[in-house]
Amino acid sequence: MIVTVTLNAALDITHRVDRLRPHSAHRVRAVGARAGGKGVNVSRVLHALGLPTLVTGLAGGPTGEAVRRELREAELPERLTRIDGETRRTVAVVDEHTGDTTTLLEPGPVVRPDEWRSFLTDFDTCVDRASAVVLSGSLPPGLPEDAYATLVRAARARGVPAILDTSGPALRAALAAGPALVKPNADELAEATGEPDPPPASGRGYPRLALLGAAEALRAAGAEAVVASLGPDGLLAVTPSGAWRAAPPERLRGNPTGAGDAAVAALARGLTAGVSWPRRLADAVALSAAAVAAPLAGSYDPTVHRRLRGAVDVHPLS
Template identity: 65%
Template sequence: MILTVTLNAALDLTYHLDRLRPHASNRVGAVAARAGGKGINVSRVLHALGHETVVTGLAGGLTGTAVHRELTAAGLTNNLVSIGGETRRTVAVVDEQLGDTTILLEPGPVVTADEWMQFLYRYDKLVAQAAAVVLAGSLPVGVPANAYAELIRRARVHHVPAVLDADGQALRAGLSEAPALIKPNASELAAASGSSDLHAGAAALRAAGAQAVVASAGPDGMIACALQGSWRARPPQHLAGNPTGAGDAAVAALTLGLIQGAPWPVRLTEAVALSAAAVAAPLAGDFDVTIHRRLLEAITVEPLPALKRQTAS
């Protein structure tokens, strides 16, 4: 079983428009509402691929009730901890003509110290049964800034590898506990490492504690930096669509590769193919099966040369 943690869960609303016109009234052609947040999206992809997964995290209020109900309807094993605050909503506005998406993110609830302790009690029981745990997304107000570091440490007690997909202080704190894998995008990597170069930035975060780093370059693919070496994977073409959830699909693929012990070129191929197939799907957490299968045969992976060590002058 793969456990996913979404501490700042959401109800994702997706609006599809023929054309988004700023400063004007816009008629929405189609609306979808579903439980979301990065960890939940990872579980959706794992479930679709036929793997056992359990969702945990925090949810509350009327929006939280809607999240609970939608997870049950989707057939996902739901072990969210109920809180008093109101779960946030996110709005993705998809411009069909441009193939572009605008995203609005609410801040989320305030979590009390007692609610955080209740979550830790639930987490300890769940992570003991997991093959891996995915810790993903932002932290709501009230949750400690070192929350992911604490969860990685508790997972290690049970010899469970942790995959971390976060940014800012939550990512930097998590590095101190040597997560098995982190997956920043280019901007998150630059902010955490101080380098705009993907390979150099990934190497810096490995040196800071991560056992492996996979950095996303968006439509240009991904690079991996691990003990065994470094690689770059590229898709054969750019796909237009909704990028929301593409990174979560990549995390699902990378987590499976981790627990299966797949070679890194295979892991990267799966991650890039699944990520691109998610862009082609209308909703976060979904992916286009046909595109996924086609891209698995078309992804190119090349080793990257070792970085020269900087010496003091």
């Protein structure tokens, strides 16, 4: 079973409009609401792939109850620790004309020290049954910067590999704990290492040596493997077995929200199955692209996934 941790869970609300125009009123054509947060999205994809998974994290207030209710309806097992603060909401506005998405992210509730200790107790129980742990997303207010480092150490103490998908101080603090894999995007990789900023959400135009050097720096700081997301340009991986670049055969229009979470789900599946790194990366790129083709984060288009999986270009880097 792959356990996912979402410390800053959310109720994701999606509005679809014909065309998004600033400073204007809009008639919403469709509304969707479901449990979200990066770890929840990873569990959704794993569940769709037929793999056992458990959603853990923090949830509170009426919004937290809505998150639990929607997870039950989706038949996703959960063990979310209750807190007093109100679980955050995210609002995504999809422009149907362009396919672009504008997202508003609330910061999340303040978590008290006693609530954090309660979660750690719950986590210890869950990790004993895990084949891998996925730690995803931002930290809500009130949690220490080394929260993920604490969870990585707890998992490693039980021989369970931890996959980390976060950024900023939380990422830097967790490296020394030895996560099995970290998955920053190009911007987060630059932020974590002090390299020059790449273009937003893509490694295009960013010197490949700088990307490799930044990934190697994260490995030197403690991560066993680093897989950097380059947006529509695919993935770059630096691992104990070598370095690779994996690129999709085509670009798909759609909603990129959740594409990185789908890639993490594929990487977690590959890690627990023990498949080669090139196969893991090809699957991650194909599943990420298939998530772009799906309307909501945590979903993917199986037809696109099957079509692209064998066509991803994975080549070694010196």
